[in-house]
Amino acid sequence: MNLKGLNIPLMDFFVRVFQENVYLVGGTIRDYILYSEIKEKRDIDLVVIGHTYEEIEKKLRKHGKTNTVGKSFAVVKFSKDGMTIDISIPRKDVKKDSNSHGHKNFLIEYGPHIKLEEDLKRRDFTCNSIAMRLKDHEIVDPFAGMRAIEEKRIVMTGPETFMDDPLRILRAARFASVHRFFIDEDIYIRAKDVKLDELSKERITEELFRLLLESEKPSIGLTEYFKLAVLEKLFPPLYPLTLTIQDAIFHPEKDEYGHHTVWFHTLLTLDIAKILSVKFDLDEERALALLLGVLFHDVGKPVTTKWEYKRGRMTVTSMFHDSRGVEITDEFLTDFKIETRKNFPLKQTVLNLVKYHHRIYDLFRNREDIGFRAISRLVKDLEDQDLLLLLLDFADRQSREPNPMDVRDIDDICKWYLQKKEEYKINQETIQPIIMGRDLLKLGIPPGVQMGVYLKELYERQLDGEFDTKEEGLKVFEMIREKQ
Secondary structure, three states, X not given: OEOOOOOOOOHHHHHHHHHHHEEEEOHHHHHHHHHOOOOOOOOXXXXXXXXXXXXXXXXXXXXXXXXXXXXXXOEEEEEEOOEXXXXXXXXXXEEOOOOOXXXXXXXXXXXXXXXXXXXXXXXXXXXXXXXXXXXXXXXXXXXXXXXXXXXXXXXXXXXXXXXXXXXXXXXXXXXXXXXXXXXXXXXXXXHOOOOOOOOOHHHHHHHHHHHHHHOOXXXXXXXXXHHOOHHHHHOOOOHHHHHOEOOOOOOOOOOXXXXXXXXXXXXXXXXXXHHHHHHOOOOXXXXXXXXHHHHHOOOOHHHOOEEXXXXXXXXXXXXXXXXXXXXXXHHHHHHOOOOOEOOEOHHHHHHHXXXXXXXXXXXXXXXXXXXXXXXXXXXXHOOOOHHHHHHHHHHHHHOOOOOXXXXXXXXXXXXXXXXXXXXXXXXXXXXXXXXXXXXXXXXXXXXXXXXXXXXXXXXXXXXXXXXXXXXXXXXXXXXXXXXX
């Protein structure tokens, strides 16, 4: 097969330097076959045959910057014209310990003596084990990867070595979700016995994050986590959701077998939230916080769910599942060392979403008694991320609708909240403390515990709407001091 339309940056340059010995490999080819384009953030990987590592680096350094930090993996990072591309020579992995399956349990053997087909064989799936010669676009496909792409199947390239890196199980789930591929039955069979506990927390979370961010329908990948035993082995707080039922009246949504589980509700809510993250143009960090918040918002239900006789019938209830959910989520995020992402407070935002995920609906139910105080406190508690809470709250309700994926606009509850927030002119700036320590210093209040007490009470009164200017705030302070 010939892919004449597939062109990459600096293509003519690499052909000029390496002639017929340079090949494009991996996901770039797969994505082009699937989508007739190369994704903007797609890493481009090249393999050069018939050369030693030193020969490749020497040829490239004449034309740009080379970085040999990846020499142990036979990779040269080459930078030219503002782009960085990985160039490697064929390699194969040799296990150091036959009883260990960690990704660090390998010696990398590389050199011009290793054939291109051997390099392709070490890759995870046949859809990634394809190479294209840059000079004439000819395809090298020794493992029928093109057919697997056409059939939308995820097939192991080398069954005998597939489990050498357990992360491939998670990657299979992500590929199924992102590309809507079907996982080969043999992978399910092997996944039951694979040891996932050797994977680092960082590799696990990065795969989870990529699944949530890259898939249009993350529920597909998470369903594969369930089927591949990943959920049970790596995400123990989430697994009990699959066995916990919800009240069929309040939660009519059910899976294909008729089960009203918290897990199915969570997956449905997650897909709705993904639609909303696109509609509201959330950046990557906020989209991830929203999706993680949805994933964990009902994680407290397995430990709080019980039957109660209410409203004339037996009802499934989960009292205080939000507060218990915060504890469980906090423990999980701490264990996986999830704190910030690009300076965004990811962990705290997720915890806030789990803690307050019913707050907007609760405010609406009591809207006759809701004023400035309640709205301003919510904005403060969410640390200016109340839009994410609004989207989670809406997605949670939308999942119960007859056509939950038909998301055209937010509902009247959300619109009421936004209207109230605008009416009261509440935002992160307007709820900043008006009275500061320096203001009390001028009135003779020294730094210390008492000043802190004064500032806390003043801020509480500000959020209660007692004042909105410094002059008014100082008058309130004098009243406080006179009463003491």
